[in-house]
Amino acid sequence: MKLNPQPNLSAKNYPMWAEILEEFGIFTDTIPNSFLETRLRMRMRVHGFDDFHHYYNYLKSLHKNSMEWRVLIDSLTVNETRFFRDPDSLSLIEKFLLSNQYSLSKTQHSIHAWSVACATGEEAYSLAIIIDKNTRANKNIFFGITATDISHSALTTGKQGIYHKSRLTNIPSYLRTKYFIPLDDDFYQTKLMVRNRVCFSRLNVLQAKNAPLGKMNIIVCQNFLIYFNLDKHSLILDTLVTHLAPGGLLILSISDVFNWAHPALEKINHENTLAYRRKADS
Template identity: 40%
Template sequence: MALQDWGIRPVTPITDEQFSLWQAQIEARTGITFTQTRRPFLEISLSTRMREIGIDDYDVYYELVMSGISGEREWVVLVDRLAVQETSFFRHASSYALVEQYIKQRLADKSCYSLNLWSAGCSTGEEPYSLAFLVEEMITNHQRQDIFYGITATDISFPTLTKAKQGIYIERKLQGMPDALKFKYFTQLGNKRDWQVNSDIKNRIAFAQLNLMELDKAPFADMDVIFCQNVLIYFRRFRKRDVVTQLAMRLRIGGILVLGVGEIMDWQHPSLERVEYADTLAYRRIV
């Protein structure tokens, strides 16, 4: 029996011309670059969405995406398919260890009464929630309940942000997290399969849609910590530099920018200095 008999159709190959067209449009609007090695992923993502809405031609779908309000709505759905969303709680432990060290120094400063953190490219929420757990634990351990803190979490994908706001995760997502944290900051739901972040933590986080290509529109400033990991990996070198430079200027003096290791090379900024910390890529604003 053929696949077609089961209703399963093979992915329609995308031509070189169509690939170049989609490649240019996606990069222009999101900064994400699709090289030839990622061409199969683009084919699968596009063809899957096309099949869902009854279109079998890449050019026809392109025209749809580019046309008016309906095209904008479709673009939101497509971006959610194209954005890399694989993440986990406390991913890359050394980066969180650096943030812990920085927060400890801030809490030791008796003139410090607030902390502002930003998870840029927050995906489904594991990163900003991890930051919130970390800050909560440190405030408790250092008896600094007089400190107010807030976390801004942004992502390009509306559907992904919706999932992040709900703060609901399957048991597998919490594997590796200490039970003390799990039972303190999550509540198991009635289906016994899912866990939801408690409301007091969720209330500390403001989720917002933001395209990193449009950071000039972001009204953020004086951040203590900006956490931006596994976001820039598919950006071109010059776009990475533009984004990181924009992020850097939203730090308070003394604040730190934490990036994914290896995501940007040979970048310097006159207002920042490299933070020397094992297995991390981070910068501190000095002026």
């Protein structure tokens, strides 16, 4: 019996996939070929294509907001995340909130924070919990979190705010009780008091330069730059700085960034963190 050979994503075809996926914020040189090939094949099987070219032409014929593009992009992203993933960064945010005018202010103040690649929302809700906990006593303070990602399915989970109990283990139990409602079947949902503070929105960070985000007091961009080449790091980080308010805090992952500096920022010394403050006069 003669078997049909499995189609391969050949080196010849690879650049055209790299080019088209880059438009959606996916950088193929940071994901293994085998992963890309498997994910493309899964979608091809759904539509009955046995040739990468045919699937490519099909995608090209579709609107960029079409369901097929969404499903493909979602399948190529890695949404691994956790609540309170980086306790040292959260303790820096607490310090920032307490040492700032926020804790004492007698005039109205708002705090805007941005979780840049929020995945399924755990980072954004962790921020909301920490800010709420440290500002609740002061009625003059309003805060809001903008949570962005390119993955539609991850954002949908974030908006619902429903998580299995196994995902909540890093959260101190008094905060779990205060900010989560137990549902049936071992699931918990974030309480409205924090859910109402987080606004989830789809954004490709590479297109964030002119996004109407306003000026942020806190930007958290963690476990994200690893998906990009080093030459994209500066581009992304410089863009984040344009959205940072004077005096604002930018928090990155210690393992993500090499040799980057910005004239408007000063580095903050805080244990096991990579963080910067925007100079007040910049």
